[in-house]
Amino acid sequence: MKTTFSALLLACMTTTVWADGNSVGFRASTLTDPHNDRALEMVVWYPSKAITDTQLIGDNAVFVGASAVRDAAPAAGKHPLVVLSHGYQGNWRNQVWLASALAHKGYIVAAVNHPGTTTHDRSPQAAAQLWQRPVDLGRAIDAVVAQPEKFGALADGRIAAVGHSLGGWTALEIAGARFDPERFEQDCNAHPELASCTVYAQMKPASTTEGKAALGADWRDERVTAVVALDLGLSRGLTGQSLAALPVPALVIAAGVPSRELPAELESANLAKRLPAASSRYVEISDASHFSFMSICKPGAQTVLEAEVPGDGIICLDGENGRARDVIQQQVSSLIAAFLEQSPGYKQDSLVIRAPTGI
Numbered sequence: 307m308k309t310t311f312s313a314l315l316l317a318c319m320t321t322t323v324w325a326d327g328n329s330v331g332f333r334a335s336t337l338t339d340p341h342n343d344r345a346l347e348m349v350v351w352y353p354s355k356a357i358t359d360t361q362l363i364g365d366n367a368v369f370v371g372a373s374a375v376r377d378a379a380p381a382a383g384k385h386p387l388v389v390l391s392h393g394y395q396g397n398w399r400n401q402v403w404l405a406s407a408l409a410h411k412g413y414i415v416a417a418v419n420h421p422g423t424t425t426h427d428r429s430p431q432a433a434a435q436l437w438q439r440p441v442d443l444g445r446a447i448d449a450v451v452a453q454p455e456k457f458g459a460l461a462d463g464r465i466a467a468v469g470h471s472l473g474g475w476t477a478l479e480i481a482g483a484r485f486d487p488e489r490f491e492q493d494c495n496a497h498p499e500l501a502s503c504t505v506y507a508q509m510k511p512a513s514t515t516e517g518k519a520a521l522g523a524d525w526r527d528e529r530v531t532a533v534v535a536l537d538l539g540l541s542r543g544l545t546g547q548s549l550a551a552l553p554v555p556a557l558v559i560a561a562g563v564p565s566r567e568l569p570a571e572l573e574s575a576n577l578a579k580r581l582p583a584a585s586s587r588y589v590e591i592s593d594a595s596h597f598s599f600m601s602i603c604k605p606g607a608q609t610v611l612e613a614e615v616p617g618d619g620i621i622c623l624d625g626e627n628g629r630a631r632d633v634i635q636q637q638v639s640s641l642i643a644a645f646l647e648q649s650p651g652y653k654q655d656s657l658v659i660r661a662p663t664g665i
Contacts, residue, residue, distance in 0.1 A: 331378030351409035364402035369601035372406035386464030390417035393471030436511035440480035474538025490543025501567035562592035593628025
C-alpha cells in the first residue's frame with residue numbers, strides 16, 4: 307500500500323478517534339501457565355453490539371479511564387488485532403486511551419501485565435526473564451484467537467504489536483528484532499546516563515549463561531504483521547542485521563521533548579535509521595514527553611504521585627507550553643490507525659516526519 311507525507315499528516319490532523327460510532331466491550335481474565343509459573347493478567351477491548359451499561363475502565367484517583375461495557379457480546383464480522391505491551395513497572399492501564407481509541411475504530415486490542423516488570427509484580431526473578439515479554443504477547447494472541455465468541459473473529463493476517471518504552475522493545479522482539487547483550491553492555495559503558503542502561507542493570511537479564519542465550523534468541527512470532535514503538539528503550543542493543551531485515555512494517559514514534567535519560571536521537575531516531583527504508587516510518591512529536599504516551603492525569607494527580615513516591619509527579623508532565631496530553635494522544639492514535647490500515651503489502655520510500663507543536 308502506498309502513502310504520502312501529506313496524507314499521513316492529514317490523517318493525524320483530522321481523524322477524531324474518540325467520535326467513532328462503534329461500541330466497545332471489555333473483558334479481563336488470567337492466562338495460566340502450567341509450564342513456567344507465569345500467569346498473565348490480560349484485558350481485551352473489542353468492538354461490541356452493546357450500547358448500554360458502560361462503565362469507566364482503568365479510572366482511579368490519578369488517571370482518567372475510558373468507557374466500555376464489561377463482558378459484552380462482540381460485534382459481527384472480522385477485526386484486526388493489536389497486542390499492547392506496557393513499559394517498565396507500568397501496567398495495562400497506562401495505554402487505556404489507545405486501546406479504547408483503536409477498539410472504537412474496529413480493532414480488537416489485547417494488553418497484558420508482564421510479570422516482574424509491572425506495577426504490582428516486581429519480582430526480580432521474573433524481571434530477569436526479559437525474553438518472556440514477547441512470549442507474553444504471543445500467549446495473548448493465542449487466547450484471543452481461541453475465543454472468537456468472547457472477543458470477535460480475527461481478520462486474516464492483521465495482527466500488530468504496539469509497545470511503549472520497554473514495551474516498544476518487546477514489540478520489536480516479537481516482530482523479529484534480535485538483542486545482543488554484549489553489544490548493549492558495551493554501549494552502556496559509553497552512555498551510562500541512559501535510562502535503558504539503568505533499568506537493564508536493575509533487571510540483570512544476562513547475569514547467567516542461560517539468560518544471556520535466551521535474551522539473544524529469536525522470539526519472532528510470524529503471526530505479527532506490523533509493529534509500532536512508542537518512545538522505546540533498549541533499542542541500542544538490537545542488532546543492525548536483524549533490524550535491516552525486519553520482516554514487517556514498523557512505525558516508530560518518538561517524544562521530541564529533550565531528555566537526558568531517553569533522548570530521541572540515541573533511541574527512537576537511531577533505531578529508525580537502522581530499519582528498512584521501504585517499510586518503516588519515523589515520527590517525532592516535538593511537544594510530547596516520554597510520559598505523554600501514558601494515561602491522562604486528573605487535576606491534582608501530580609501532587610498525589612509526589613506524596614506517594616517523590617519524583618513520580620513527572621509522569622503527569624508533557625512538553626512545556628505544548629498541547630494538552632489528550633490532543634497529543636489523538637494525534638498518536640490517528641497515526642497508528644493510519645499506519646496499520648496501510649501496512650499489509652505496504653511498500654514506499656521512507657518518510658521522516660517531525661511533527662511541530664500545533665499539528
